[in-house]
Amino acid sequence: MNPLNNHQINNHQINNSLKHFIEKYDSFCLIFSQKLNQSNIRKNEADKFYYIQIGDQFIKYTWNNIKDTHDRDLLIQINELRKYFVDSLIRIIEETKTDFCTQKTNTFLYCSVEALGSNALTSNYDVNISSFMIASDIVNLFNSYFYLFWNDTSGEIFDTNLYGNSFFITTFENESLDRKYNKAVYGSGKSVYYLPPEEIDPNLMRIILAIQTKWLIIKSFMYQEDNGGLGHKIYYKIREITMGLIQKLSNKQQNMNSNYEQMYNKMRMINNDQLPPNEFRNRVNQKYFECLKMSDGLREKYLLDSNFSNLSQLIDSISFSNFYGNETYFCIGTIYHILGYVQRLAKFKMYPEYFIQSMIENFLDIFRNFEYTKNVTGFFKSTKYIYRVYDAIGSFYSLIGIEYGNSKKVMFGNMLKQYKQNKNSVRFNHNRISQIYQLQNLTTNDNLFNIYMLILIDIEGAVHDYLQL
8 A cells, every 4th residue: 555645656566666665665564563562552453552650550552642641751751752753754755755755956956854853752743854855755754654554644743744845945055045035044044045135125025924924813713713702702803803914915995704714614624524533643643735736836846937816826825835734833923933033943034924923823823722712720720821922022113113021921921831840730820910901800711811911002003003004
């Protein structure tokens, strides 16, 4: 059985490189299955899922189930298995990829596949691809063969997500690229070329940002549905703020009842909702691959003819693919803000609109999981995104030359630190919250909604100041 998409290999003889890949993969799986047996993890032939034996119990193997055991020794053991499987599959792909991935000119053959894992036991272990053209093929190989072994996706099994090119051109060093594209140098010394090009006209950049910002409205429909209509006032206000931003960027009046919701409904794959969860997740991965494949084609088109229309289509297609990615940001500004300012991996050329995008998108990601809004522990978990909201607000004001206090950013940063240190024993300081927002009787444990509304008011204030520029 070969899990690659039919349109890639149907009616074609499998070439030697792909045969070589499958041979290496099969050999590796035999070795890894032995490692699983040694760890009391075995496949149930009835449902094709893996189960781990803990004492007298057999627990279905998923990353969340492993984390929920709170067993440090088990987490260390599973992290070793996770790193071994992911890194080995990546290595096999790298060793054999040249001939069965999309062939381009020599300039376009470069591809880097890296697993940038955290040392924290409960963190994700994500894989990033940098290439001119073949990111989608690498994604397809990894996700397809991962699913073939585990009968589920890497996000479910290992909290590992494979990400395509995003808004980057490549990490390939080339003087001709230096003269054309923006370039950032990571702390590791590796350079990355990123969109848009250095010399882009400001008016054209605003058009791109207007197109980009629509994805925040689409994300708002996505989370409103996931949360069962929770906080309709919040989602309506976000859309109102975002529409004002789009009107500013595009110099056009936009109807709040436009077709953004229809676009979201069309994208969310309604017809697949009745699939078993593992198959649905795999279908989403396939949609991500298909969108990356489209982006690869548009990337080639743009690199061969770098006009504005091709650039605009490419950037929009990347956000489209991110819609199907696992825990991905949609907007170019959000990604550059987080990589450059929060994680301090590299310095990117920033526009005020980038920070506006980031503060809105990170606020939306507070509602990624319904649990964030239900209780104190969930609220502490959401402080990861609240901290990023206030980092974006502060960075925006700094960029336009206005001083903005950092007391809220510091407070939520401390809350996040407290949560990370002891997830099961977090305490809510109502007095500090009330003091810093200069309000009395702000909230109770049962009404955290008020705090989210106050954060949204701060975002609205920043957007208002931007619109006055």
